[in-house]
Amino acid sequence: MNGISMVFQKELKRVFSDKKLIFSLFILPVVMVVVIYGMMMMLIDMVEQDQSAHVAAVALYNMPDSLREFAGDAFFENYEVKELQNDSELEAAKDDILNESLDLIVVFDAGFDEMISGYQPGDAIPDVQTFYNPSADYSSNAWDEVVGEMLEEYRQSLLEKRFQDLNSMEIFSVDADNEDSVIQDDDRAGGKMLGSIIPYLVTVLLFAGGMGIGIDMIAGEKERGTMASLLITPVKRTSIVLGKLFAMMLLSGLSALVYVISMVVAMPFIMGSEMGDEAMEMGSEAAEMAHSFGMSMSFQAWQIWMLIFVIVSMVFVYVSLITLTAVYAKDTKEASTYITPIYMIVMLSGMVTMFTGDNAGTGTYCIPLYGAVVAMKNILGQDITIPNCLLCVLTHLIAGGVVVLIVARAFGSEKVMFDA
Amino acid sequence: MVEIKELTKIYKLSKKQMAKMKTKKNTKVAVDHVSFTASEGEIFCLLGPNGAGKTTTLRCIATLLDPTEGQVTVEGYDTVKQGQDVRANIAFLTNEVKLDPNFTPDYLFTFFGKLRGMTEKQILARKEELFSYFGISEFENKKISELSTGMKQKASIAVSLIHDPKVVIFDEPTNGLDIITARAVTDYLKLLKEQGKIIIVSTHIMSEAQKLADRMAMIINGRCAFCGLLSDVLEQTGAEDLEDAFFEIYKRTVNVDSPEEQ
Numbered sequence: 001m002n003g004i005s006m007v008f009q010k011e012l013k014r015v016f017s018d019k020k021l022i023f024s025l026f027i028l029p030v031v032m033v034v035v036i037y038g039m040m041m042m043l044i045d046m047v048e049q050d051q052s053a054h055v056a057a058v059a060l061y062n063m064p065d066s067l068r069e070f071a072g073d074a075f076f077e078n079y080e081v082k083e084l085q086n087d088s089e090l091e092a093a094k095d096d097i098l099n100e101s102l103d104l105i106v107v108f109d110a111g112f113d114e115m116i117s118g119y120q121p122g123d124a125i126p127d128v129q130t131f132y133n134p135s136a137d138y139s140s141n142a143w144d145e146v147v148g149e150m151l152e153e154y155r156q157s158l159l160e161k162r163f164q165d166l167n168s169m170e171i172f173s174v175d176a177d178n179e180d181s182v183i184q185d186d187d188r189a190g191g192k193m194l195g196s197i198i199p200y201l202v203t204v205l206l207f208a209g210g211m212g213i214g215i216d217m218i219a220g221e222k223e224r225g226t227m228a229s230l231l232i233t234p235v236k237r238t239s240i241v242l243g244k245l246f247a248m249m250l251l252s253g254l255s256a257l258v259y260v261i262s263m264v265v266a267m268p269f270i271m272g273s274e275m276g277d278e279a280m281e282m283g284s285e286a287a288e289m290a291h292s293f294g295m296s297m298s299f300q301a302w303q304i305w306m307l308i309f310v311i312v313s314m315v316f317v318y319v320s321l322i323t324l325t326a327v328y329a330k331d332t333k334e335a336s337t338y339i340t341p342i343y344m345i346v347m348l349s350g351m352v353t354m355f356t357g358d359n360a361g362t363g364t365y366c367i368p369l370y371g372a373v374v375a376m377k378n379i380l381g382q383d384i385t386i387p388n389c390l391l392c393v394l395t396h397l398i399a400g401g402v403v404v405l406i407v408a409r410a411f412g413s414e415k416v417m418f419d420a
Numbered sequence: 421m422v423e424i425k426e427l428t429k430i431y432k433l434s435k436k437q438m439a440k441m442k443t444k445k446n447t448k449v450a451v452d453h454v455s456f457t458a459s460e461g462e463i464f465c466l467l468g469p470n471g472a473g474k475t476t477t478l479r480c481i482a483t484l485l486d487p488t489e490g491q492v493t494v495e496g497y498d499t500v501k502q503g504q505d506v507r508a509n510i511a512f513l514t515n516e517v518k519l520d521p522n523f524t525p526d527y528l529f530t531f532f533g534k535l536r537g538m539t540e541k542q543i544l545a546r547k548e549e550l551f552s553y554f555g556i557s558e559f560e561n562k563k564i565s566e567l568s569t570g571m572k573q574k575a576s577i578a579v580s581l582i583h584d585p586k587v588v589i590f591d592e593p594t595n596g597l598d599i600i601t602a603r604a605v606t607d608y609l610k611l612l613k614e615q616g617k618i619i620i621v622s623t624h625i626m627s628e629a630q631k632l633a634d635r636m637a638m639i640i641n642g643r644c645a646f647c648g649l650l651s652d653v654l655e656q657t658g659a660e661d662l663e664d665a666f667f668e669i670y671k672r673t674v675n676v677d678s679p680e681e682q
Contacts, residue, residue: 014523224520232510232517
């Protein structure tokens with residue numbers, strides 16, 4: 001026991017006294033979150049600003065008087081409106097769309113207003129034709145604004161004129177004044193949503209954290225020749241392995257925690273500073289949406305305990321696998337290569353749960369790596385029984401234990417440790 | 421007592437190693453039926469050129485390698501079956517065993533002391549003794565990575581001796597050291613001898629061995645070409661000093677060996 005705790009303490013001190021390791025474990029994730037998301041937000045912001053600064057050039061052919069009246073002066077102020085006089089101008093305008101000097105063409109039938117006012121049931125209806133370039137941002141944006149929004153509103157106003165009472169067309173409505181339509185356990189629904197994302201994030205973060213330290217702690221020590229100094233002491237090989245494993249578990253947990261906290265803390269700042277009021281609006285909309293999905297959830301004590309047990313047992317398997325690969329590698333470079341396929345399997349195990357249903361058989365929980373991710377998902381969604389959860393924890397502890405024994409044997413192997 | 425009986429170590433070679441060594445055999449005999457004993461109050465020197473099998477022999481004694489054939493016992497403990505007991509009784513120093521460059525000599529000394537189950541008080545007493553003898557106190561709080569070769573070697577020696585072991589195994593302890601530091605090391609080995617320890621040192625510096633060794637074994641191509649007292653080897657070869665005697669033995673051995681091994 002003494003050996004385990006001594007090695008454990010030494011490994012922690014080693015990491016916390018090495019600026020490189022602190023940087024890669026605890027600073028880099030934070031910087032990445034801030035920089036990547038900050039950049040993303042800034043770029044989105046820039047694109048949006050550019051779009052809103054751009055005055056779209058719109059060409060209209062046979063613009064009906066009723067539309068002129070409906071759109072009003074605002075339309076002519078907001079857009080660079082050009083009225084086409086004949087077909088040859090229309091053809092030239094189409095070329096302009098292609099070379100992006102014009103953003104949108106809207107073509108109406110010559111007798112548009114007359115056709116609408118003189119409409120009898122069974123008559124053909126006028127067809128409005130639009131021309132735009134979807135691969136140009138300004139053009140597709142103009143299409144959304146003019147055709148998608150303004151023309152739609154125009155149609156609604158014409159409909160109202162024709163039928164006076166729009167309800168006669170709608171016939172009936174669904175849940176127009178039924179606020180209690182959704183009957184569900186909000187906590188469970190929120191958990192289900194989290195359950196599809198959290199397991200993936202947790203697995204990837206924990207494994208990535210453990211991988212960084214594990215490679216240095218095992219393959220790095222072998223490479224530097226410092227592992228041998230531990231091996232010539234009378235401390236049991238298993239104590240050395242476990243001391244290192246426990247340190248790795250704690251550090252990968254801390255690293256993942258720092259990442260999650262930095263994400264939660266940095267988000268409002270990034271959104272707030274880059275997008276100002278818009279972000280606030282978006283934020284409150286998102287909050288409303290989240291609320292309507294039942295995200296205002298609370299965890300129950302048993303869920304938290306189960307999550308902790310499952311995550312700890314899963315991390316135990318992770319770090320033991322990382323150690324196993326690192327110990328057989330000659331140096332850190334080789335270790336990184338060997339670990340990559342395992343990392344991919346772990347990522348896959350996290351991803352698969354995003355797309356699978358609720359029903360997991362007892363056998364599923366006994367699959368190392370995958371079982372724990374499924375368990376995490378189903379704990380959040382409250383779809384797991386306590387025996388199944390314990391079974392999952394037990395399976396992972398056993399799997400990790402077996403790997404630890406193999407690693408301890410490898411520690412005693414002259415071939416593995418000294419390439420002899 | 422350290423007893424080595426018919427120690428043989430055969431390495432399996434990978435295809436890459438075979439190509440590198442230009443051999444078609446997939447094994448290499450590093451140590452070939454070597455036997456000797458080292459007793460209390462004695463400095464036993466292993467002499468031989470590079471690659472002769474000295475380090476392999478020492479690693480077998482230190483439990484880092486298992487003998488392919490033969491047996492090694494340290495203070496009655498078998499190195500294979502009772503490795504932990506052997507490790508508790510030895511100090512092992514070799515240039516492949518390094519101190520972590522990120523820590524200070526002070527921290528590592530305490531760490532290895534605790535790892536060997538010593539109390540704070542015992543560690544402190546040993547630290548005072550060894551640090552003052554080797555002059556480590558001046559740099560005890562500097563990181564190993566910031567130390568010179570000599571300082572590193574001194575720190576390694578101090579750390580390896582922390583538990584005041586009965587058996588001291590040093591593999592080329594003065595390699596790369598300046599004359600003053602080297603002298604401090606050999607003087608300390610003599611001090612250990614006076615304390616009744618068993619000391620096994622490998623070296624290829626004959627002048628050093630001549631001054632240090634009570635008894636010696638010459639390892640050439642994995643075999644023990646001579647084992648005995650300094651006076652015996654000088655008498656046997658008619659040489660004036662150990663260096664000449666070693667060359668004489670070396671010539672005889674290599675001539676006896678099959679020509680393909682040269």
